[in-house]
Amino acid sequence: MSRRQLHEDVLKLLRERGARYADLRESTTTDESVKVRNGSVETLASGVDRAVGVRVLVGNGWGFAADSDTSEESLRATALRALDVAAASNIAARGTVTLSPVEPVTGRWSTSYDIDPFSVPIDKKLERLFDATEPLRSDDRIHQVSGEITSYRLEKVFASTEGSWIEQSSTEMGCGLEVIALDGDEFQKRSYPNSAGGDFQARGWEHVESLDLGTNGLRIRDEVLALLAAPKAPAGIFDLVVGSSQLSLQVHESCGHPTELDRALGWEISLAGGSFLQPDMLGHFRYGSPIVNLTADATIPGAIGSFGWDDEGVAGQRFHLVENGIFVNYLTGRDTAPTVGKVSNGTVRGEDASSLPIIRMTNISLEPGDASLDEILAGVTRGIFVETNKSWSIDDLRLNFQFGCELAYEIENGKLGRMLKNPLYTGSTPKFWGACDAIGDRSTWRVWGLPNCGKGDPMQTMRVAHGAAVARFRKVEMG
Amino acid sequence: MSEVKPNCSGAIDTVERALRVAEGDEADAVVFLSDGNLTRFASSSVHQNLSERSGSLTIRVVADGGKIGVASTSSLDDDGIRRAAELALELARRSEPAEGFAGLSRDLAPSPAVATLDEETAALDLSAKTRALKAVFDEGARVGVAFAGNFSTGVTTAAAGNSHGVRHEARTTSADALVIALGAKYSGYATRCSRRVAGVDLRSLGAEAIEKATLLAGTEETFPPGEYTVILEPAALAEAFEWMNMISLSGQAYEDGSSFFVGKLGEKLLGENVTLTDDALDRDFMPFPFDMEGLPKRRVALVDRGVLRTPALDTIAAARLGLVPTASAVSLESAEHGMAMHLAMAGGDATREEMIASTELGIWVTRFNYVNGLLDPKTALMTGMTRDGTFLIRDGRVAARLPNLRWTQSMVVALSNVDSLSRERRAIATWWNPIGATLAPTIRVRSWGITGVQG
Numbered sequence: 001m002s003r004r005q006l007h008e009d010v011l012k013l014l015r016e017r018g019a020r021y022a023d024l025r026e027s028t029t030t031d032e033s034v035k036v037r038n039g040s041v042e043t044l045a046s047g048v049d050r051a052v053g054v055r056v057l058v059g060n061g062w063g064f065a066a067d068s069d070t071s072e073e074s075l076r077a078t079a080l081r082a083l084d085v086a087a088a089s090n091i092a093a094r095g096t097v098t099l100s101p102v103e104p105v106t107g108r109w110s111t112s113y114d115i116d117p118f119s120v121p122i123d124k125k126l127e128r129l130f131d132a133t134e135p136l137r138s139d140d141r142i143h144q145v146s147g148e149i150t151s152y153r154l155e156k157v158f159a160s161t162e163g164s165w166i167e168q169s170s171t172e173m174g175c176g177l178e179v180i181a182l183d184g185d186e187f188q189k190r191s192y193p194n195s196a197g198g199d200f201q202a203r204g205w206e207h208v209e210s211l212d213l214g215t216n217g218l219r220i221r222d223e224v225l226a227l228l229a230a231p232k233a234p235a236g237i238f239d240l241v242v243g244s245s246q247l248s249l250q251v252h253e254s255c256g257h258p259t260e261l262d263r264a265l266g267w268e269i270s271l272a273g274g275s276f277l278q279p280d281m282l283g284h285f286r287y288g289s290p291i292v293n294l295t296a297d298a299t300i301p302g303a304i305g306s307f308g309w310d311d312e313g314v315a316g317q318r319f320h321l322v323e324n325g326i327f328v329n330y331l332t333g334r335d336t337a338p339t340v341g342k343v344s345n346g347t348v349r350g351e352d353a354s355s356l357p358i359i360r361m362t363n364i365s366l367e368p369g370d371a372s373l374d375e376i377l378a379g380v381t382r383g384i385f386v387e388t389n390k391s392w393s394i395d396d397l398r399l400n401f402q403f404g405c406e407l408a409y410e411i412e413n414g415k416l417g418r419m420l421k422n423p424l425y426t427g428s429t430p431k432f433w434g435a436c437d438a439i440g441d442r443s444t445w446r447v448w449g450l451p452n453c454g455k456g457d458p459m460q461t462m463r464v465a466h467g468a469a470v471a472r473f474r475k476v477e478m479g
Numbered sequence: 480m481s482e483v484k485p486n487c488s489g490a491i492d493t494v495e496r497a498l499r500v501a502e503g504d505e506a507d508a509v510v511f512l513s514d515g516n517l518t519r520f521a522s523s524s525v526h527q528n529l530s531e532r533s534g535s536l537t538i539r540v541v542a543d544g545g546k547i548g549v550a551s552t553s554s555l556d557d558d559g560i561r562r563a564a565e566l567a568l569e570l571a572r573r574s575e576p577a578e579g580f581a582g583l584s585r586d587l588a589p590s591p592a593v594a595t596l597d598e599e600t601a602a603l604d605l606s607a608k609t610r611a612l613k614a615v616f617d618e619g620a621r622v623g624v625a626f627a628g629n630f631s632t633g634v635t636t637a638a639a640g641n642s643h644g645v646r647h648e649a650r651t652t653s654a655d656a657l658v659i660a661l662g663a664k665y666s667g668y669a670t671r672c673s674r675r676v677a678g679v680d681l682r683s684l685g686a687e688a689i690e691k692a693t694l695l696a697g698t699e700e701t702f703p704p705g706e707y708t709v710i711l712e713p714a715a716l717a718e719a720f721e722w723m724n725m726i727s728l729s730g731q732a733y734e735d736g737s738s739f740f741v742g743k744l745g746e747k748l749l750g751e752n753v754t755l756t757d758d759a760l761d762r763d764f765m766p767f768p769f770d771m772e773g774l775p776k777r778r779v780a781l782v783d784r785g786v787l788r789t790p791a792l793d794t795i796a797a798a799r800l801g802l803v804p805t806a807s808a809v810s811l812e813s814a815e816h817g818m819a820m821h822l823a824m825a826g827g828d829a830t831r832e833e834m835i836a837s838t839e840l841g842i843w844v845t846r847f848n849y850v851n852g853l854l855d856p857k858t859a860l861m862t863g864m865t866r867d868g869t870f871l872i873r874d875g876r877v878a879a880r881l882p883n884l885r886w887t888q889s890m891v892v893a894l895s896n897v898d899s900l901s902r903e904r905r906a907i908a909t910w911w912n913p914i915g916a917t918l919a920p921t922i923r924v925r926s927w928g929i930t931g932v933q934g
Binding site for chain 2: 046085086180189391404422
């Protein structure tokens, strides 16, 4: 029996045993981490994880079961276990589960790359990292220099009782450098191209080749040494210019998460909380200034939040979450979209087949504006420029936030001035985005890959991305 | 075919099979087999219900005089194990000798005998769990609150061994419940974890959450940012400690220079009443007998009456730093180089009610939300919000509810300003930690920095 025939057989059995709906997924995740630290190999690790997962709806109760044993026997047993779990859920389920419609689809989708990350020899990856990091250790105050290259591939199959059968494959490459400097009790860190492991793209080795690690490594070494002696960023009210990578995390925390409909419905309260964006605000709530346009787009080539179909068989798509400053849409799934009178816009994914699929961000982006960086800075008499995230925190409704950055500069009369260390800024989401009066053009806009978005219970990490430009915000609280 | 039996047996056999096929100078292996159920609920309705069985093998091979490669797999059949061992060897041969690595452990003392399994928890029926939850939902409906949260139980067998004859296996159970009561405007919270499901009384947690959600409803006050005395319950403290584990206590934080322990070992930097341990032997906590490198667990004082003693270290970090390993290896990949998987703060002799009664002006905090400890790691400067029950204390009485507050605070300073600790401590689950948790009392801290308000 072919694997597809087996899937159809298992789904048919679940139908016969009383399932209103069922889907199953299989996945194989392959990853590799190559990390160097202070001239030595720190980590050479590789893993292969396989899983099957089955989701069943009985009455109004959902059940999900998964197993790392992917044999036929295990798949059949897992399916029946999911059926039992759904029946148990039905004991304490309230309300009616309605699934928004989706046309059955048979299809294949994959990311593309020029050079397969897993085809590049380990020796070459180590050489590239040592070449980039060794020149950075030339000052006694440099305490630690590290670099990491990660390769990732997720291959998965989805099948449903409604007749869909979908195969997808995502290949990704991540790379980053980090330099730590110490001077007495002063500790500073700089990262390139982004903090938290670097930047991740659904591309191949060509992503690493494009980063110019040598030149940028030297730049962040110089910056981290300068930060040791830099004055602390001041507290007070300032005009704030936020760099692209930092703004991508601002988008993630203050737009991506609060527009997840499961949060708005209270389904995630037990972990990270709810959302200030409630369904009665759809279509008229002013989220930001009229120049603020935020989109969800699962079709961006090379972005790690892209896919062909989500884990409910709904096609990946592009739509506005915030249009001309107005909150216009949620990220939805098949069982949540009907609660706000909509159909699923295809954002339900699980980390792999062992994880229950839930609403996740795709590529959530601040659309570019029309200003150059110089024009944005020229509009500031006295302000602060911040870049590269260091710390992040936001309340359980996604309103009150505080971000710290690795680096800041004074802005005086439209020009960047002194370097400043340890900048913090804080605010309330709609007020902050309402104070946005300039957004950078395409030349300042890029998509940043974030492979570790945490959500759900048990915690799942999801691969998402955010396009962001440099942008200016008036009268922001610093410190 | 790989197989995880519902009773999670066969972990040590899998370690043996892995070590038999591993080539190179030395090797060690860790196997986890787990069978668990997690039920999530919102609006007093079960909306997610999961049953997961999983198995994983991680194998570390040392070749050519100290070169290390690590591979992992979820395929525990002979072919999957062989492939992982071959991959680990290939990675090792392409590596460079690991700095400071002195070889895998040998001639270790036996692991301590600790009770890790509760048969009632292992045998728990899913329908019985759901009915127990429904009873709590019904109680909430009677007083006008809805519940959200989760309730999980499971069995995990962990095994570790190496090519020098070290062998350990432990079959453990765990139960963890988190309950949020949601009233018309306010919420309350209660949580607890244990090796025994009997130690996680859902009705009691539900009642505790209801009390927090309904206490002084309609009496909200606010006040300006500033420094205030705070009473932090165990769940709040545990979230701050989770970050301290990463930025202050881990071997990685010590090695990269970001920990406030660096250069201060032996110095009294925190208050006399602050003792932090990595304690996997406390039978009332989450006992576990060995770390992932196979070292027998012992009670390790990380901070002893305010004096910084040691970070949590695996063998590689300990060798590089010239310190003693603390049996705190979380994995064979060594990313953290040691974490306190059983982080416990010693209690005092007070009760929460006594702390409230002796506080002139202060804030009583149930829990924190979204803490981040990366603001300034050298001082363990953190920020976060309060949630699910924040109260104003005035003249020794709980006077009003407060909105959720943002705080920004150095934990080095805070742990020097603790003036009261409760006798009672509570185990709080940590999401990244399959074998341990955090054990914390309620504490009162002077001069805690409140820096903002939700909204």
